[in-house]
Amino acid sequence: MGAEASRKRRKLFFESYAEIDAQKARVKHEEDIRKTNQNETENDENNDESTDVKIARLISLYPRYDEAALLDVLISYEGCVEAASAALDVGSDADQSPSSPPASLSAREAAAKSVPGIQTSLFSSFTSSSQSSSGWAKPLTKRGKTLYLYSPQDVASNTPCSIIHNFLPPEEANDLLTELLEDAKSFQPETFQLFENQVQSHHTSCRYVSTDHEMMIEHGAEFVYNGIVRTDTRKISSRMNAVSEKVQKAVNQEIQKRIKTHYPEGKKLKYQSPKNWEPNAAIVNCYTGPQENLGWHSDHLTYLGPRAVIGSLSLGVAREFRVRRVVPRDGDEEKEEQVVLKSTKNRFSDKIANAQGQISIHLPHNSLLVMHADMQEEWKHSVPTAQTISPHPIAGNRRINITYRSCRESLHPRNIPRCRCDVPAILRCVQRKQGTQGRYMWMCYAGYSPGSKGCSYFQWAQFDDDGEPLWEKMGVKPYSHGKA
Numbered sequence: 036m037g038a039e040a041s042r043k044r045r046k047l048f049f050e051s052y053a054e055i056d057a058q059k060a061r062v063k064h065e066e067d068i069r070k071t072n073q074n075e076t077e078n079d080e081n082n083d084e085s086t087d088v089k090i091a092r093l094i095s096l097y098p099r100y101d102e103a104a105l106l107d108v109l110i111s112y113e114g115c116v117e118a119a120s121a122a123l124d125v126g127s128d129a130d131q132s133p134s135s136p137p138a139s140l141s142a143r144e145a146a147a148k149s150v151p152g153i154q155t156s157l158f159s160s161f162t163s164s165s166q167s168s169s170g171w172a173k174p175l176t177k178r179g180k181t182l183y184l185y186s187p188q189d190v191a192s193n194t195p196c197s198i199i200h201n202f203l204p205p206e207e208a209n210d211l212l213t214e215l216l217e218d219a220k221s222f223q224p225e226t227f228q229l230f231e232n233q234v235q236s237h238h239t240s241c242r243y244v245s246t247d248h249e250m251m252i253e254h255g256a257e258f259v260y261n262g263i264v265r266t267d268t269r270k271i272s273s274r275m276n277a278v279s280e281k282v283q284k285a286v287n288q289e290i291q292k293r294i295k296t297h298y299p300e301g302k303k304l305k306y307q308s309p310k311n312w313e314p315n316a317a318i319v320n321c322y323t324g325p326q327e328n329l330g331w332h333s334d335h336l337t338y339l340g341p342r343a344v345i346g347s348l349s350l351g352v353a354r355e356f357r358v359r360r361v362v363p364r365d366g367d368e369e370k371e372e373q374v375v376l377k378s379t380k381n382r383f384s385d386k387i388a389n390a391q392g393q394i395s396i397h398l399p400h401n402s403l404l405v406m407h408a409d410m411q412e413e414w415k416h417s418v419p420t421a422q423t424i425s426p427h428p429i430a431g432n433r434r435i436n437i438t439y440r441s442c443r444e445s446l447h448p449r450n451i452p453r454c455r456c457d458v459p460a461i462l463r464c465v466q467r468k469q470g471t472q473g474r475y476m477w478m479c480y481a482g483y484s485p486g487s488k489g490c491s492y493f494q495w496a497q498f499d500d501d502g503e504p505l506w507e508k509m510g511v512k513p514y515s516h517g518k519a
């Protein structure tokens with residue numbers, strides 16, 4: 036391919052060469068982190084390669100894909116050549132060798148095919164024969180493949196989520212969208228600490244709370260949420276509040292349905308709150324254009340408590356929401372905890388967690404997705420970059436998402452233990468370690484705030500059956516109890 040043609044094709048993916056370099060730097064940075072994680076958990080023979088070497092390896096394997104497309108795939112797989120290569124193999128016709136992609140495959144198609152796998156049909160590609168212990172069908176996913184789901188029935192049967200399409204009366208959805216698009220003009224990307232570097236999210240967001248009381252508390256001090264120091268907290272508007280009441284009603288109905296149809300013996304899960312779900316905070320996310328995204332993560336449980344339920348309303352441009360189950364594996368307990376901690380810093384995915392493939396849920400304008408109590412502890416989710424988007428008549432190329440959350444009073448920052456850095460500790464669930472999977476722990480949070488290193492504070496968490504903290508049993512003094 037001529038240099039000029041190659042440059043043109045690169046431009047299909049990136050606005051500028053600076054962006055390619057920035058992407059490469061990002062991959063390199065992510066690689067460094069992955070390398071650190073892997074060094075601590077496993078001996079990976081491939082982990083000292085630079086991004087350029089990895090790209091060179093992919094180019095030699097897939098000579099007919101251009102560099103930008105391969106870089107895109109490598110980014111999707113967090114710098115793991117093997118995973119990227121597996122995805123490209125899936126993306127190629129089954130009977131073609133990796134070095135012989137279809138002759139007509141453009142760079143855009145190559146990337147589309149490679150991120151990450153193609154479902155042919157829900158019922159022909161995937162088969163399910165058994166139910167998991169929590170009652171829902173075993174995921175129908177396969178390694179390196181993505182199962183695309185659209186219908187509420189498919190979503191409820193195959194994921195820990197349920198979805199309601201056309202949730203609000205159309206005018207109400209449009210009015211809320213218009214209001215939030217205006218608000219979002221002053222949203223900022225999230226900044227979080229990734230070891231010694233500060234990293235910015237690839238979308239903007241803002242936290243909203245429902246009462247003046249919460250506003251006063253949160254304005255005095257930085258509020259750490261989802262691993263991010265949030266200095267901009269706003270008050271929920273009357274329009275958002277009216278919608279919040281509808282979300283509350285629908286989410287409570289969905290929770291009851293879920294308990295009856297999916298959970299063992301039709302009972303709520305251990306640690307799930309038996310109370311009516313009442314949203315008192317929201318994070319509003321704004322994704323401008325197809326490249327803005329949110330990486331793999333589980334939502335932090337620090338203020339929500341175990342078995343949290345989240346109502347997530349999508350407005351504007353339709354995007355994909357991906358979920359994948361976290362697969363437990365064996366490893367050293369202490370190192371595993373460090374990995375969990377680090378993975379919250381960088382919202383990093385784990386190639387082992389990818390072993391069962393991913394599920395993509397289509398999120399159109401005015402859809403309410405409920406992430407149920409079986410979600411955060413056992414699954415990760417993301418909003419990936421899109422190859423193309425259909426402009427929305429009001430939002431243009433933007434998508435607004437509101438995640439309504441119910442923070443527990445018992446886990447308010449003033450009530451939770453503080454580590455030696457004098458920062459409220461973070462609550463995490465062990466997701467991957469066989470043996471301790473499902474156990475909760477309190478850890479130092481300070482390492483998340485830019486410029487701070489953090490301490491090694493660690494304490495197993497204990498809760499009653501309804502997910503309320505048992506501070507005394509843990510021998511922990513909540514912050515406010517220690518105050519005069």
Ligand SMILES: O=C(O)CCC(=O)C(=O)O
Pocket residue numbers: 261318320329334347356416418436438
């Ligand atoms: O934008 C979305 O649909 C998901 C947002 C999300 O996962 C979050 O705010 O934690």
Ligand SMILES: [Fe+2]
Pocket residue numbers: 332333334416
């Ligand atoms: Fe999330």
